[in-house]
Amino acid sequence: MTTSSAERFTECWHAEGPRVLAYARRHIGDDLAQEVVSDTFLVAWRKWDSVPDPAIGWLIATARGVIRNRHRSLRRQHALEARVALLDQVASPDATESALVRQDALRRLAELSEQHREALLMTSWDGLTSEEAAEALGIRPAAFRRRVSRARASLNDDPSPPSPTPIPTAALSIEGIS
Incomplete structure (x- = not known):
């Protein structure tokens, strides 16, 4: 100037x-x-x-x-x-167990690769269909479904404690987290 x-x-x-x-x-x-x-x-x-x-x-x-x-x-x-x-x-005083499960689910989700985490979040959190999510990522729906399947398998195969049972996909939805 x-x-x-x-x-x-x-x-x-x-x-x-x-x-x-x-x-x-x-x-x-x-x-x-x-x-x-x-x-x-x-x-x-x-x-x-x-x-x-x-x-x-x-x-x-x-x-x-x-x-x-x-x-x-x-x-x-x-x-x-x-x-x-x-x-x-809506959080009740006896929500400790729910909070621990939620915390474990979030920790395990954070440990996933970026591609796997994004695939799960696009379907579970954003509510996209496989076809919509695949289009958004620029991949084929079959490739996207494989990615989601591998992500879920990774979540359920995590050997680290304390989760005694596999994390249901619903635990990653908005209702499961809130």
Whole structure:
């Protein structure tokens, strides 16, 4: 950025910063408005050569995008908090055995190769059919089914304690983990 560009940016910051802040406050509140302004001007700094003059329209459009990203992030955070609260709610005090089985299942799943773990998770966790998962991985359905079969065999052949019985595939599903 040249000296004149830096000076123009500084002038823009002083002139338009308060307007962008007012816009952000209206849409996201006082708590996050300063962050929105900072992020907006960071984008402007990176793209300064392509920012039009006057910049206010471009800055507001950029601030809208930053705010949309913040809202998406907040929705994901709230959904996660709700899910954790739900899991906490349904966990009973005598869930120790279930927790140990779940912990063992997760440990054994983590020990699988990346290909085998992904194959199991795509079918058990993501709910994909063999054909859908094979398409997503770019392999034939028969190859995918072999991969799942080998993954399940690896899980059930694991000699390490403490699991006294083979882990059922249902233990790897959302219901089995939550």
